[in-house]
Amino acid sequence: MxxxxxxxxxxxxxxADAVAExxxxxxxxxxxxxxxxxxxxxxxxxxxxxxxxxRDLPELHGDKLCRQIVGREG
Numbered sequence: 001m002x003x004x005x006x007x008x009x010x011x012x013x014x015x016a017d018a019v020a021e022x023x024x025x026x027x028x029x030x031x032x033x034x035x036x037x038x039x040x041x042x043x044x045x046x047x048x049x050x051x052x053x054x055r056d057l058p059e060l061h062g063d064k065l066c067r068q069i070v071g072r073e074g
Contacts, residue, residue, distance in 0.1 A: 003029040007048040009039035009065065011057050019052060036060025043069050 006028050010016035013034060020030040031046060033039035036057040043051070051069060055062035 003027055004050065005029045005031075005046065005048045006050045006052060007031050007033065007039065007042055007046065008052045009033045009036070009042075009057065009062070010052070010054040011035055012054075036062065036065045039065055040068060043072070 004027075006020075006023050008016050008019050008023070008030060010019065010032070011034055016032050016034060020032050023030045031042055031048070033042050036059050039051075039053070039057070040060065042048075053062050053066060057065065
């Protein structure tokens with residue numbers, strides 16, 4: 001069984017790293033993006049099962065990033 005792939009998009013590196021560490025401790029494969037554009041790039045390249053998304057991101061707001069992620073589906 002493959003590990004669940006999680007993308008954490010959070011501009012506060014302390015928070016992002018702590019969330020990622022906790023998820024990895026539970027056996028999940030975790031990638032981190034520290035801003036909206038990096039998050040979008042990772043969504044395009046990777047096939048994540050879950051995205052943990054901060055709404056208040058620099059450069060590309062989390063709400064807009066969420067709409068772009070959802071728009072890629074289908």
